[in-house]
Amino acid sequence: VEDTVLLEWDEESKEEKKIKILTNPTPGLDVRTKGSDLTKDTLIMRAGTKLSPADVGILASVGITRVSVVQKPKVAVLSTGNEVMDPFS
Structure with a gap:
């Protein structure tokens, strides 16, 4: 929002609908390196x-x-005979 009209x-x-950006982009600005938001040996x-x-996304x-x-x-359960019994008997 800053530096725009x-x-x-x-x-x-x-x-x-349309804005004008008043500054040139800075290469690498707001780009983090992989893992930069975690400490070493952190369980992911x-x-x-x-x-x-x-x-x-976290893995990436x-x-x-x-x-x-x-x-x-x-x-799968396959019943082939009388081995299945009524639980209420």
């Missing part, structure tokens, strides 16, 4: 964590681009 805006929605996440989009922020994953096991 509002040139055009939408009366109805009050949204900015535990094994077995179900990854959310936020978790993927420390330079991790590949992780080992396991598929949830699939279980």
Whole structure:
């Protein structure tokens, strides 16, 4: 917002349509290096964590681009005779 001039805006929605930036960008400004927001030996996440989009972002922020994953096991129960009994008998 600093170093800008509002040139055009939408009366109805009050949204900015056009601005003029008064300064040149500084290369590298506000760019963090990977892992710069964590200390050494910080546990990022535990094994077995179900990854959310936020978790993927955290991993990317420390330079991790590949992780080992396991598929949830699939279980089936097959009844072939009288081994299944009524629990109320």
